[in-house]
Structures are given as structure tokens and as C-alpha cells.
Amino acid sequence: MALSTARAAIDDSEFDRDTSVAARADEPGVYDAELSEGWTIGSAVNGGYLLAVAARALRAWLPHPDPLTITAHYLTPATAGPAVIRTQTVRVGRTMSTGQAFLLQRAEDGTEVERLRVLAGHSALDALPDDVRTSARPPLMPAYDACVGRESAPEGAPFVGSTAIMDRLDLRLDPATAGWAVGAPSGAGVIRGWLGLADGRDHDPLSLLLAVDALPPTAFDLGLQGWTPTLELTVHLRCRPAPGPVRVSLTTRNLAGGLLEEDAEVWDSADRLVAQSRQLARAPRG
Template identity: 60%
Template sequence: MTTAVRSEFDRGIALTPQADGPGRYAAELDAGWQIGGGINGGLLLAVAGHALSLRHGEHPDPVSISGYYLSAARPGPASVATELVRQGRSLSTGTASLTQDGEERLRVLATYGDLAAHTGEVRTSARPPVMPPPEDCIGVEHAPKELIEQAALLARFDLRLDPATIGWALGRPSEEGRIQGWFKLADGREPDPLLLLLVADALPPVTFDLGIPGWAPTIELTVHLRAKPAPGWLRVSHATRNLAGGYFEEDAEVWDSTGRLVAQSRQLARAPRGR
């Protein structure tokens, strides 16, 4: 029995249980999720995260998930093998390995729980990014041709970038290393924890704002989920403070329509190879 299909994202992370052992699934990586030289890293993390949510049962939501990208994934069949490492009353921990053509693409270690149970007092100094409303931001239809050509997945997003952080698209990068905007899926699917794994890697690389265009492959991506997102627009901010030795970190914050911080992430990525 396959998982229910509700949208393009659900089809992208759909899994079919395999008969060769518990916690093993077949997936189909669609070309529409490509960016640069392979399938988007956030989508891959969501595929592995979906497999772990099925394996963990009463702990359906990732709380902390880290993925190490071992080789570039291509469109086509893939398989995910999961292992339950520890199961407690409120949290469980497991691993997942996504393979394709006999080669491991992604290795994941994650802790799962029930985000619906995360209630009570919130103490935070974090604030959502201040930017114009979505209708006054810049949509994908205005993206540079070269960006669209290397990022097929943008057609599946309703992404509205803050005009203050898109000087790079006009040949005038701020070199502050920040890109932010509003995010929804183009087909209207509302956000949930698995979608947040994609959103953490959905914006153009912040190296664009450093004046370095091109594909920036992820080495490692960790996402911390703080709450189930409310329906509606997500506000997303990506920033970097350090590019050195050909690598940079990219920190992301995702805020839901109520103004709550629902996810934080950090990834290490390889900088594009040239200006």
C-alpha cells in the first residue's frame, strides 16, 4: 500500500513499503525537484524524514534531523532503509540511508517526537524578518533566466523574495550574505513538519548575495523543528557569516503565519566554483 498522494510534494516524497525487511521503502525521485547538478537536498531530507516518520509510529515528527550528502541524487528510482536505534516514551531516534543505483546518496540521523505536544511557554529573542507583504515582493516569474534553468523546482514554489535582498539578480549583490522571502507551494498544499525540511533548503544559495552565482552543493544539513506550522505563508530567512576554504555555512529560520519560529537549520555547503 502506498502513501496517500495529495500534491506534487506528497508525490515527491511518496514511499512504497518493500517486502525485503521492516523499515525499507521504494521512492521515485522526480526531475521536477532538480537544482544544479542533482535533486534538491531539502527534498531528499524530506524523503528520508518521511520514511523515519512511518517507522517511528507514535513519534511522527522530526524534532532534530541531520543529513550527510554523500553523492548527488538523480531523477529515478531510489530506496530508503531505516533503523530504529532507540525508542522512549516521548522521543525516539533512528537512522535512514537513501541509495540509488547501488550508491548511497544520503545518510540521516534523527530524533522524532510529537510536535503537537510541544505546548506551553515560549521564551525567545528571535524575531521574524521584516519585509513587505507577499504581493509587494518579487515572484519566481521575475527570476533570472539562468537561475530558472538550473532550478526546475522553482516552478513548484510560490516564492516571493524580499526586494531588499535580491540585488544579486540585477548584478548588484549586497555582499551581506542574506536572502529572505515568503514561501508557499504553488499547488496550495499547507505546510507541515515534513515540508519544513524542504523549506530549509528552498531559497537560492546565499552565495548569490555574495556575488558568487552557481550551484552550491550541500555537505551536511541539520534542521531543528520547534512547532507544527500554522496554515498560510511561511517567512524564510537564509544567511551566512563565513565563507572560507571553498565552503560556507547557511543558517535558516522559518516562521509560520502566526509569527512563530517553527524551524531552524544550519548547513555546510561547497561554494560555487567561480564567479
């Protein structure tokens, strides 16, 4: 897919359709959703996608639209199918509101199982001051066309995988951080790449919640293979992204006790830091 700033119509976006929620008329603050198989890794739904679904429900419930800070605890693996999101208001102020959301699914025995618990502070990104004082710099990486896509991965590489979510992403990895795909991980715990959505939809605050959790895990660059389930994820949104794919840089500095942290920075086409995150995850056991 060529690097483009052409906007896809929101109504035609698979991401928006698959993160949509429907308010229950008889239960204020309660929303129904259908978690799509299209955003799964194996049988489990991607954590960033889940967070976007919960944030969309909070956006519908709270008076302020955008999550400035959002923290999720992943309690049990979510699967494709019906889900319910129960939202609560914690506090409402003039420029910021705080709410929480609980995402639940029905187990085979009919009981409700909580998958995700979220606490978020919402405001309006477009109303934030535009003063920027930062020492942060965009990641040094090749241009989009010089990075490698899924079609370049060798047969059997984990980058190819049988993960449905890969078909919905336009992901191009920095070759310097993709050696693990050919059996040569660097051991540095770094993954970088360009990220867009396959249908051409530009990023917005909700899709940035997906972006911080959409690249292959840094555990691959540490020489580990297998599922890396997220236990907790906190995302800070700094501004609304400019059109075009974003650059995502992931780093892990410490793996101990079977756990690792993964720090993400997301930069837009205007060289602005638009999102940051940290997650705690279980290291692969295999």
C-alpha cells in the same frame, strides 16, 4: 498566487506524491521511492526534498511521527529515478525515538551508491509544551504582494534558471535581498522571502525540511554564481506551522576554505519560529 489559508487536499499535493515511500513486505524497515525530476536543480535532486523523502520513511518506521531534530550528510549527488531507503531504530523512549536512514540508488554498473545518511530524533510536535520564551523576532520584510516572484526576474538571471523545482514553489523574494538577480549583490550574504508550494498545499513538518533549502543560496548575495552543493544539513522543528506561506530568512556570516555556512529561520503566518537549520556547503567555484 494570492496569500491564502485555504488548504489543498493532501492527496492532491505533488509534494506528498513525490515524497511517498512504499514499504517492502519482505524487508522490514526498507522503503522504495521514486525521486522526481520535478525537484531538481540542473540534474541534481534538491537536498531539502531528499531529506523530506528520508524523513517520510523514518516517520513510517518509528513510533513517533515528527522529526524534532534531523541531520543529513550528503555523500554523492542524487538523481531523479528509483531509490531505496533503509531505516534503523537506534532507541525508542516514551516521548521520543531516534532512528537513522540511508538513501541509496543504483549506479550504472548495478552497485548501490549511498546518497544520503540521516540521523533523526522523532517525537510528536502537537504534544510539546506550549511555553515560549524567546528573543527571536520574525524577519523584517515587505508583505507577500510587495515581494518579487520569478516572473519579475530579468532574462538570464539565476533566479529564473532552468531549475524544475522553481515550478513547484510559490517563492516571493524580499527586494532588498534580490539585488544579485540584476547584477547588484549586496555582499551581506542574506536572502529572505515568502515560500509556499505552487499547488496551494499548506506547510507541515515534512515540507519545512524542504523550506530551509528551497531559496536561492546566500552565495548569490555574496557575488558568487554556480552550484552550491550541501555537505551537511541539520534542521530543528519547533512546532507545526499555521496555514499559509512561511517567511524564510537565510544568512551566511563566514566563507573560508571554499566552504560556507547557511543559517535558516522559518516563521509561520502566526509569527512563530517553526524551524531553524544550519548547513555546510561548498562555495561556488566559478
